[in-house]
Amino acid sequence: MRSFTLEVWGDLACFTRPEFKVERFSYPIITPSAARGIFDAIYLEFDPTTKTPRMYWQVERIEVMSPVRYIALMRNEVKEKASLRKVQEWMKDPSTFEPLYADATREETGQDTKGRTQRQTMALKDVRYRLTAHAVLYEEDYALRPKVEESFLRRARAGQCIYQPYLGCREFAAYFRLVEPGEVSAPVPYSERIGWMLYDVFDLSRPGRPLRPDRGERPRISLFEAEVVDGVLEVPPYGSDRVRKGEA
Template identity: 30%
Template structure:
């Protein structure tokens, strides 16, 4: 069966991939979760009928070619609370977070057949979604502006891989112990049921993290 694969590069000044175990002072994972990566891809293209969907497979932490960097940049960030318990009469409530700074990623994904039926000649939603994605990526078009986690962290670049400009940072090795993978039990119309990657599946090796 033909595999329909897509990829993109995205970078920006700030990013936030919140760890659910950090409570009221959210701290970012160093890489986007599977759900966050799926959201980045779908900000560019998706099929509303769900006959094909994007399945992120891996992410690479990148740097400028020639730069030597063995660490991931973190910094403190103060944010306004906008959740369901917001009380406008009491004034704005602010909380501190730990976010990432100066980030660049390469994301890779497969496009899956979501129809549940055998694909017929002339009716291939996976190829349709791949072509739509690649066309929009090349033209700089999107369904909504891609962001790096929170909406205010708009990407400074998103588009095709910049060969010769950026490269995978092979110096990054991290054991994350536990990483949120998916929030719902299904990729399309699923119920709330978080799933985590642990042990050997929760490691960044030579700047690369594989979604299980």
């Protein structure tokens, strides 16, 4: 089992704390689920028959390479989006098409405004992390593991990705590079007991099983007690007792 390390950075990031409800308030550092998403963006192996993942990336360590700095933003967020089912209905019968207005008023449409809403965001700025993870196969395969590891290594080294990774929100783009063996740089001298932190929003113990093509996998929230010591957050394995898992 081979571990890989990425250096990841971006201008803005927001890893929303769920206890703050409507307003967006970021954790001081990246969450394991957001870190996993960056590895997923570079390479993820799927079963060609069932179209479900054959693996997941287990994040081992998160290192903070830049000081934690917050920035207050006011962002426009849409209240609704077009679903796959609605689009398919419109394709079959264009007369059923109902537009979604960004800034409609009752007088213009004759109905309640759907549009957008403004929300306050406490985001992070000028972030830089060093993330270490390894591939966990749902069924260990001595032919598949070299394929996964060599494919990830090749793509990460070349800066290739399936889609642009992001830092919590899709508009906050993440940039990455592979950290080669022997590279040495110390994280920032930052320590904080964060407390309960989001570990992941899906059940990583099994391959995802889409409930419907337009809805995807049912969420299953997991949490763990996070503490950063000298710029390093050690992440327990998903199967560990330290990771508290909720119902699906």
